[in-house]
Amino acid sequence: MARWQGQLIKIDDYRWKIPENYKTGMKVPGLIYASKKMLESIREEQALEQVANVAFLPGIVGYSFAMPDIHWGYGFPIGGVAAMDIKDGVVSPGGVGYDINCGVRLLRTSLSEAEVRPRINELINELFLNVPSGLGSEGKIKVSQKEMNQLMVEGARWAVKRGLGSEEDLDVTEEGGCLSGADPSKVSDKATKRGMPQAGTLGSGNHFLEIQVVKEIFDSHIASIMGITEIGQILVLIHTGSRGFGHQVCTDHLRVMEGAVSKYGIKLPDRQLACAPIGSSEGQDYLGAMACAANYAWTNRQCIAHWVRESFSKIFGKSPEKLGMRQVYDVCHNIAKIEEHIVDGHKLKVCVHRKGATRAFPAGHKDTPTRYKEVGQPVLIPGDMGRCSFVAVGTQKAMDESFGSTCHGAGRVLSRGAARRSMQGRDVVRELENRGITIKAGSIPSLAEEASQAYKDITEVIDVVHQAGISRKVAMATPMGVIKG
Amino acid sequence: MEKAFEIINHSADVGIIAYGTDVEELFSNAALALFSLITEPESVEEKLHLNLEVSSEDRDSLLVEWLNELIYLFDVKHILFNRFNIESLTHNELKATCYGEGFNPMKHKIKIGVKAATYHMLRLDKNGGGYKAQIILDI
Numbered sequence: 024m025a026r027w028q029g030q031l032i033k034i035d036d037y038r039w040k041i042p043e044n045y046k047t048g049m050k051v052p053g054l055i056y057a058s059k060k061m062l063e064s065i066r067e068e069q070a071l072e073q074v075a076n077v078a079f080l081p082g083i084v085g086y087s088f089a090m091p092d093i094h095w096g097y098g099f100p101i102g103g104v105a106a107m108d109i110k111d112g113v114v115s116p117g118g119v120g121y122d123i124n125c126g127v128r129l130l131r132t133s134l135s136e137a138e139v140r141p142r143i144n145e146l147i148n149e150l151f152l153n154v155p156s157g158l159g160s161e162g163k164i165k166v167s168q169k170e171m172n173q174l175m176v177e178g179a180r181w182a183v184k185r186g187l188g189s190e191e192d193l194d195v196t197e198e199g200g201c202l203s204g205a206d207p208s209k210v211s212d213k214a215t216k217r218g219m220p221q222a223g224t225l226g227s228g229n230h231f232l233e234i235q236v237v238k239e240i241f242d243s244h245i246a247s248i249m250g251i252t253e254i255g256q257i258l259v260l261i262h263t264g265s266r267g268f269g270h271q272v273c274t275d276h277l278r279v280m281e282g283a284v285s286k287y288g289i290k291l292p293d294r295q296l297a298c299a300p301i302g303s304s305e306g307q308d309y310l311g312a313m314a315c316a317a318n319y320a321w322t323n324r325q326c327i328a329h330w331v332r333e334s335f336s337k338i339f340g341k342s343p344e345k346l347g348m349r350q351v352y353d354v355c356h357n358i359a360k361i362e363e364h365i366v367d368g369h370k371l372k373v374c375v376h377r378k379g380a381t382r383a384f385p386a387g388h389k390d391t392p393t394r395y396k397e398v399g400q401p402v403l404i405p406g407d408m409g410r411c412s413f414v415a416v417g418t419q420k421a422m423d424e425s426f427g428s429t430c431h432g433a434g435r436v437l438s439r440g441a442a443r444r445s446m447q448g449r450d451v452v453r454e455l456e457n458r459g460i461t462i463k464a465g466s467i468p469s470l471a472e473e474a475s476q477a478y479k480d481i482t483e484v485i486d487v488v489h490q491a492g493i494s495r496k497v498a499m500a501t502p503m504g505v506i507k508g
Numbered sequence: 509m510e511k512a513f514e515i516i517n518h519s520a521d522v523g524i525i526a527y528g529t530d531v532e533e534l535f536s537n538a539a540l541a542l543f544s545l546i547t548e549p550e551s552v553e554e555k556l557h558l559n560l561e562v563s564s565e566d567r568d569s570l571l572v573e574w575l576n577e578l579i580y581l582f583d584v585k586h587i588l589f590n591r592f593n594i595e596s597l598t599h600n601e602l603k604a605t606c607y608g609e610g611f612n613p614m615k616h617k618i619k620i621g622v623k624a625a626t627y628h629m630l631r632l633d634k635n636g637g638g639y640k641a642q643i644i645l646d647i
């Protein structure tokens with residue numbers, strides 16, 4: 024792919040601007056969070072052109088943002104944030120992505136590395152049996168059509184009502200695990216049929232379940248509020264989304280949006296940016312269906328978290344409560360949400376698209392949960408399976424600058440095919456084992472696609488958002504056991 | 509036509525380039541390319557057939573919808589196809605009979621899970637005497 028040759032204006036060491044006059048039709052400039060070193064690799068593909076393209080969308084305010092983990096996506100880049108005025112702006116399914124409410128949930132435990140390492144194989148095997156994963160995996164819970172409709176509206180609470188988790192889990196889940204405005208009548212029969220058998224499954228691709236060891240605590244006060252108190256403490260990270268259900272909702276509504284683009288006379292530089300005015304029937308229908316998929320994903324992570332607790336309980340012979348398996352937080356990183364922000368000194372209701380970006384609300388914000396009111400909303404940033412993951416918190420700077428948003432992960436640098444080729448002849452499982460990481464995967468070829476060198480270094484990504492002030496790092500953990508679909 | 513299709517790499521995903529002497533063959537080859545990504549097509553036998561009707565706004569989006577219909581059938585009904593007979597094809601409607609069999613984990617290896625055909629970088633053009641199309645798949 025051609026290198027991106029466009030103009031970037033340096034604002035400071037971590038902020039770069041694509042001027043509004045870069046392309047005729049841009050309504051706002053682009054703002055990229057990156058170090059000079061990272062920009063070099065970002066320029067290797069056309070993701071920055073996509074940042075400029077997003078700036079064409081009607082009603083966009085502020086900037087078209089790119090986080091340091093940016094890479095090339097469909098229409099919108101992955102790692103992109105765009106806020107549209109709800110009065111005259113648009114909503115775009117491409118600005119959310121196919122895997123609606125793909126996200127991350129973190130559980131803490133009171134176990135230490137010394138207690139878990141001798142039993143890691145047993146634990147990973149138990150988790151592999153207990154949490155359905157892999158291509159075409161079907162859930163342990165049987166969901167009827169009627170229950171599916173309830174699940175779409177209730178979100179994670181649907182699972183909690185069935186004994187899969189507690190009220191406390193909901194308190195520390197973004198939106199309480201339920202996005203309002205879900206309208207199952209806007210979800211196609213096809214999407215429902217894809218969703219029913221896959222509820223409560225991890226899936227495949229880049230989704231995973233990871234047993235981690237805390238390696239570094241950067242802010243002990245904030246970490247202690249999260250229940251992260253010791254180096255060597257065991258955490259569990261769950262990364263999954265809305266499975267085939269979200270994909271079908273996106274596919275169905277992209278098709279509707281295709282028609283809406285010509286109906287409303289919207290001029291787009293890329294067909295995959297298809298969108299409709301937020302207030303239009305097409306826009307509202309998408310938001311109603313998207314909320315159903317978001318709620319499905321929260322239910323999914325809620326069920327999986329319950330089975331993780333069950334598995335630990337079985338292996339260590341103690342209740343999840345005795346093992347201290349409290350949820351730290353659950354964030355989504357593919358979503359569009361109606362939020363209130365200050366734009367040019369005035370309160371404005373906007374539809375914030377976060378595609379491969381995480382909400383990062385500060386201390387004191389009404390949507391920051393009570394437990395974290397004084398320190399800010401936890402931000403969970405998974406790395407690739409060979410390196411590490413970070414826990415951070417949202418900041419006022421993010422609120423003032425990036426519509427309360429930050430990065431979401433490492434971001435790919437190699438295509439899946441290139442990653443596979445680079446790993447040819449190498450034993451990914453053995454290499455990870457040599458580094459003390461036990462892995463169990465449904466498919467070994469797909470494992471090679473997720474190797475470390477396929478991703479940016481997460482440490483560089485987190486340093487940029489930390490230095491730019493749009494989130495503050497709290498702790499770092501490395502994997503000890505990984506389950507991949 | 510010498511080549512029926514090629515597989516291309518896209519940073520997070522994968523794409524196909526399909527060829528055909530006519531549009532019918534192009535659609536059939538695009539579907540073959542899809543199933544060659546999902547499984548080893550040689551392992552699939554013709555044990556059942558399904559009649560499909562797909563409609564869309566224009567011919568480009570019809571190609572996307574056609575592949576999305578096949579992805580849906582695999583995801584929900586777990587059917588792998590290896591032959592496609594395109595019976596009629598207009599600029600926005602397609603009728604086809606698809607041949608294949610139900611997924612059997614003892615017999616079929618699943619290589620990747622394809623979740624959607626996208627409009628991203630979608631192209632369907634004349635190519636010499638025939639046709640060529642590019643479709644990016646979300647996996």
